[in-house]
Amino acid sequence: MDATAFAQETGPTITLLEVKDSPETRSVSFILSKTDLATANALRRVMIAEVPTMAIDLVEFESNTSVLTDEFLAHRLGLIPLNSEQVGTITYTRECSCQQYCPQCSVELHLNVRCTEDHTREVTTRDLVSSHTSIAPVLNGPNDRGILIAKLRKGQEINLRCIAKKGTAKEHAKWSPCAGVAFEYDPHNRLRHTTYWIEDDVKSEWPVSANGRFEPEVAEDEPFDYNAKPEAFYMTVEGTGALDPKEIVTTGLRILQAKLSLVQLLLKEIAEERGAVARPPMNGFH
Amino acid sequence: MAMTEPSYEHGTRGVPYIDGPKIVVMASDSQDPGSATFCIRNEDHTLGNALRYIIMKKCGLSFCGYSVPHPSEYQINLRIQTDGTITAVDALHQGLSDLIDLTAHVKETFTDKIKQGGYELREGADPDAE
Numbered sequence: 305m306d307a308t309a310f311a312q313e314t315g316p317t318i319t320l321l322e323v324k325d326s327p328e329t330r331s332v333s334f335i336l337s338k339t340d341l342a343t344a345n346a347l348r349r350v351m352i353a354e355v356p357t358m359a360i361d362l363v364e365f366e367s368n369t370s371v372l373t374d375e376f377l378a379h380r381l382g383l384i385p386l387n388s389e390q391v392g393t394i395t396y397t398r399e400c401s402c403q404q405y406c407p408q409c410s411v412e413l414h415l416n417v418r419c420t421e422d423h424t425r426e427v428t429t430r431d432l433v434s435s436h437t438s439i440a441p442v443l444n445g446p447n448d449r450g451i452l453i454a455k456l457r458k459g460q461e462i463n464l465r466c467i468a469k470k471g472t473a474k475e476h477a478k479w480s481p482c483a484g485v486a487f488e489y490d491p492h493n494r495l496r497h498t499t500y501w502i503e504d505d506v507k508s509e510w511p512v513s514a515n516g517r518f519e520p521e522v523a524e525d526e527p528f529d530y531n532a533k534p535e536a537f538y539m540t541v542e543g544t545g546a547l548d549p550k551e552i553v554t555t556g557l558r559i560l561q562a563k564l565s566l567v568q569l570l571l572k573e574i575a576e577e578r579g580a581v582a583r584p585p586m587n588g589f590h
Numbered sequence: 591m592a593m594t595e596p597s598y599e600h601g602t603r604g605v606p607y608i609d610g611p612k613i614v615v616m617a618s619d620s621q622d623p624g625s626a627t628f629c630i631r632n633e634d635h636t637l638g639n640a641l642r643y644i645i646m647k648k649c650g651l652s653f654c655g656y657s658v659p660h661p662s663e664y665q666i667n668l669r670i671q672t673d674g675t676i677t678a679v680d681a682l683h684q685g686l687s688d689l690i691d692l693t694a695h696v697k698e699t700f701t702d703k704i705k706q707g708g709y710e711l712r713e714g715a716d717p718d719a720e
Contacts, residue, residue: 315695315696315699318696318700319703320703320704320708321710322712323710325711325713336696339696341643342643343640343643345640346637347696553700557694557697557700561694563633564637564689567613568690570612571682574614575679
């Protein structure tokens with residue numbers, strides 16, 4: 305079958321449901337249909353774990369007289385979402401030509417706060433000063449107080465330097481651009497992929513999800529179709545603020561494509577090495 | 591004092607990254623070019639399951655399956671057996687092409703739909719949050 309015909313005839317379709325763009329939630333909801341569980345799940349997995357963002361990876365403490373330990377603070381700093389729209393301009397440190405890290409593969413942030421007043425000083429992401437114009441802690445407008453990092457009493461101080469690097473959530477979840485990815489299929493449990501725990505009656509005890517409105521209800525006397533396969537997948541991608549949710553979806557698909565293209569390119573090399581008929585070797589690995 | 595990176599043998603990929611070729615054809619007793627097991631390194635279920643599905647959709651395939659041989663080895667084994675009308679390498683190659691087309695198609699559709707609008711857009715304060 306011709307490749308483009310493949311995409312047109314049986315290719316998946318997308319129905320956009322909702323795009324939320326408020327300080328509380330940034331998400332995109334859509335239905336991915338006419339495809340298989342495997343491909344829908346590949347998209348879900350790639351969005352969670354393989355879309356690169358920026359996150360604080362190294363922290364150097366000049367002084368920390370707060371009640372929190374250095375490693376506690378370092379871990380907290382790592383989990384702060386940084387605006388990663390410009391992540392494409394940054395290279396991975398492991399691929400960079402520098403010795404350790406440099407402006408091409410990292411962004412420096414400073415936190416220098418000392419409490420001099422009698423009341424508690426709250427240290428938030430607003431106190432984190434980035435050396436980059438856009439890669440900085442995510443803030444939702446001028447009224448956002450930022451994420452609380454620590455509280456200081458009089459005389460206590462925190463003075464540290466952070467290095468933010470590009471990475472993916474395969475390495476550490478702090479690099480995930482997704483706060484959550486909702487993934488649902490078959491809201492009426494027509495395929496019986498799940499068994500509900502019930503006291504008396506499924507319908508009264510298990511309310512149907514909001515996605516139930518897109519599919520017909522299962523009739524009382526309907527025979528069970530054991531050949532049926534899930535076809536529509538209801539997905540909601542909620543971002544941490546590091547990336548726009550729409551961006552997460554498109555970048556995820558692009559990364560999936562890139563992975564496949566790389567395998568295909570290298571497979572082609574193997575096939576050419578072995579001639580038209582590629583025969584598995586008889587002795588060990590090749 | 592400069593901060594020093596904790597040293598990892600294979601860099602900081604966070605996963606037990608395996609060096610060597612990305613894809614190899616595993617040794618086999620069979621002389622049949624229609625059957626082969628491919629070992630794809632530094633890939634997991636994300637690629638494995640999607641590839642298995644798309645290859646299985648093809649005509650002339652008698653078997654396609656994948657496994658992660660060990661949870662701490664970052665690689666998958668993909669087994670393909672055909673009825674002889676197509677070689678295993680060709681089947682995998684076509685499967686990859688199809689999956690690339692499919693992802694390209696989904697990406698295109700998604701960007702088109704975003705451009706078209708017609709979806710519910712919620713800006714400002716979230717009514718659900720109250």
